[in-house]
Every structure is written in C-alpha cells, then in structure tokens.
C-alpha cells in the first residue's frame with residue numbers, strides 16, 4: 002500500500018513521544034514502502050539546530066525494534082529540521098521554507114500537521130497552521146492527547162481550533178484505537194453471527210476492562226502529577242474500549258455511523274456513585290522526581306459503571322487501570338451469565354468468557370466447559386485460544402503506524418469526534434467530584450485491596466477469582482486455523 006504524496010509537519014519533534022513512537026512508526030512505514038520519497042517529514046523545534054544535528058540527537062536506533070542500516074539512512078534523508086518559535090515566527094519565511102522542501106521532494110501541496118505538543122500550546126500551533134489553509138491540496142491536523150483537562154478546558158480548546166479547522170480536518174489521537182485487537186472488537190461483534198445474538202443483558206453477566214501497567218511515572222512526572230490515572234487513561238483509552246464493547250450496531254459501516262454509535266454510549270453512561278470508585282496511589286510515588294511531595298494524584302483507578310440503555314440495563318462494567326502493578330497487560334473479559342446453583346458434587350460450572358487480549362500476546366480466547374475425562378461428573382473450563390501473531394505473523398503494525406496511515410488516507414473512524422470527547426469529559430468531571438482520596442497500594446501488587454473488595458461485594462469475584470481465565474482451573478488449548486480442519 003502506498004499513501005498519497007504529502008508533507009508531514011511535526012510539531013514537538015524534539016520531544017519524547019516523537020522519538021519513542023512517531024518516528025519509529027514513520028520509519029516502519031517508510032521501510033514497507035507505504036511512505037515514499039515524495040513524503041518529506043518537516044520537524045519543527047525551538048532549538049537552533051541543523052538537520053544533521055537534529056538527526057544525530059534523536060538516537061533513533063535505540064527506539065527501533067529492528068532496522069536496516071541502509072534504509073534508515075534513506076529515512077533520515079526524509080527528515081528536514083526547521084527552527085520555529087511558536088510565539089514569534091515570520092509567516093513569509095516559514096511558507097518559503099516549507100515550499101522549498103515540498104519542491105525538493107516533489108511532495109505537492111497536501112499537508113499533514115502532527116501536534117505532538119502539550120495542549121497548552123495547541124492554540125499557538127493552530128495559528129501557524131492557519132498560514133497554510135489557503136494552499137491547494139488537503140490538510141489534516143492531528144492532536145495528541147490529552148484533549149483538555151476537564152470538560153470546560155476541552156470545550157475552550159475545541160472552540161479555539163474550530164475557528165480555523167473544520168471537524169473533518171481534526172484528528173484527535175487515542176493510540177489505543179490503533180491497536181490491532183482494539184480494531185478487532187468491531188469485527189468480532191459485527192462480523193460474527195455467533196456473537197451478535199448474545200451481546201446483551203440477557204446473556205452477559207458483566208464486562209471487565211483492564212489496562213494494567215508495571216511501570217511507574219518514569220520521567221513524565223511533570224505532566225502526570227497534574228493529570229493522574231483518570232485523566233491519563235480512563236477518559237480516553239478505557240472509555241473508548243467501553244464504547245466499542247457496548248455500542249449499538251451502527252446504522253452503516255461508514256465513519257459517521259460508527260462514530261455516532263460510540264458517541265451514544267458516552268451519553269448513556271450513568272454517573273458513578275462514591276462507593277463504585279476506588280482510587281489508589283502507589284507507595285513511593287511522592288518521592289519520584291518532579292512529583293509534589295504532598296501529591297494526592299491517583300496512579301490507580303477502579304470503578305463500576307452502568308449504561309442506561311435497553312441492551313445493557315443492569316449489567317455492570319468494571320474498569321481498572323494503574324501504574325506499578327504486578328503485570329503489564331490490557332484485556333477485556335466479557336463474562337456470560339451462568340447458573341450458579343447448578344453444581345454437581347460441589348463443583349460448579351464456570352461461566353463462558355470471551356477474552357479479548359489487547360496486549361501482550363494479542364488474541365482472543367473463549368472459555369467454555371468440557372466434560373472432565375477423569376471425573377465425568379464434573380466439568381472443566383478450557384480456553385479456546387486465537388493467537389494473533391501465531392496466525393498472522395509478528396508484523397502487524399504498531400498502534401501509531403495504524404493511526405498515521407488512517408490520517409494519511411483521510412479515514413477518521415478511529416479518532417474520537419468532538420461529541421464523544423465532550424460526553425466523556427462530562428462523565429469524568431462528575432467521577433472526579435465523587436471519588437474519594439486515593440488509597441496507598443504496594444508496588445507490584447494488583448492495587449488497593451479495597452478495589453477487589455468493592456467488586457467482590459457484587460458476588461462477582463472479578464480479576465483474580467474463579468472467573469479469571471488466568472486462574473489455574475482454566476486450561477488453555479489452541480484454536481487452529483480453519484484451513485487445517487477437515
């Protein structure tokens with residue numbers, strides 16, 4: 002696949018995100034031939050640097066999983082560093098500089114602006130972009146998260162950028178939506194008859210959505226301490242996963258219909274109650290460099306939420322995320338109802354579970370009961386397992402590659418629209434008002450014990466109990482590709 006020729010203009014090119022995610026993704030697209038020589042990458046930065054100095058300072062090799070030296074050198078030739086002070090720039094000179102680069106690479110007039118910047122300077126960057134809106138060709142503008150700090154600031158930001166940009170030109174990134182297994186939630190639900198008919202309250206007992214991280218805040222304390230887990234992970238990634246799991250079948254498979262359907266989920270979220278939320282902070286967080294020693298910022302959040310729609314009436318959705326936990330993984334477990342009374346000789350059937358493993362080990366598992374050959378009066382729960390990379394190979398694109406290709410193709414489905422952002426912040430603002438102070442938890446644990454208790458009270462022993470596919474009762478088997486079945 003080759004994308005249309007265009008110039009990619011990167012704001013914040015000396016930052017961490019550029020080095021860790023954006024440039025590695027662009028390198029990979031260049032290596033695959035998706036990005037051609039006619040797609041130069043203009044890197045804006047405040048420092049006085051030559052392109053050679055900029056490239057050297059990137060130390061990009063460190064951030065690439067694998068690379069070919071010769072292709073990497075060619076990729077570096079796609080980069081052009083341009084010094085830019087957002088508050089004080091000369092429009093004519095800047096236009097000339099970009100024009101010269103576009104001509105040298107025969108890139109044409111299309112422009113993709115990527116704002117890898119803190120939201121506080123989005124407005125200034127949009128002023129720069131405004132200089133180019135009358136050019137021929139398309140232009141699209143990518144905004145990194147966070148999009149606002151609360152509903153009010155998000156609204157203000159949106160109003161500011163909408164003065165210059167139409168909604169169709171705005172791409173608000175949520176990199177979780179670029180992950181292969183996240184994109185598969187839609188496919189699983191709407192391209193499989195066997196799941197379509199059971200995806201509702203009569204069949205589903207509850208849903209768990211977990212993004213557990215083993216790392217701490219590392220060197221991002223300056224940002225994180227003002228944000229916390231709820232704004233950093235829940236408002237965007239976790240609520241997006243919830244939207245995909247819970248959305249109604251869209252009226253069509255086009256971008257607008259799908260975004261209409263996910264937007265409606267946010268509008269139907271019931272405000273949480275105090276007792277449905279547990280926030281936590283890992284021990285030692287306040288000692289990290291850049292963190293306020295008296296900080297009450299949460300590094301963990303677990304909560305239960307309901308969706309007020311006929312499909313989901315009474316079905317709890319449990320969401321959890323945290324830093325410095327025992328394991329790094331993200332998954333969704335759709336746990337089906339089962340007859341808790343139907344126990345034979347004290348051994349009860351396990352519920353059916355669909356596990357969507359986002360990372361690591363991306364894949365989908367289905368737990369179901371089989372007869373135990375050793376003791377015919379009991380059943381055993383086994384996991385039929387689809388391993389994505391075993392089937393499709395390890396080369397599925399990284400989330401950022403997929404995000405970038407979508408923008409380059411003008412495909413906006415995987416980018417939250419303003420109505421979604423607006424409703425998600427409304428939910429989060431209320432959430433943060435009712436939530437109590439974070440409870441301390443030990444590093445390497447599963448979070449504050451209270452978070453498990455909260456949910457066990459429900460009679461649903463989530464996370465580490467009987468329903469967890471990681472539990473020893475559940476044996477894993479492998480789902481083979483259909484082609485080998487006779």
Ligand code: BG6
Nearest residue numbers: 146176212214233234238331360
């Ligand atoms: C980012 C958050 O959006 O997502 C980080 O700002 C978090 O705090 C990261 O670590 C998690 O992403 P992933 O892809 O590693 O699960």
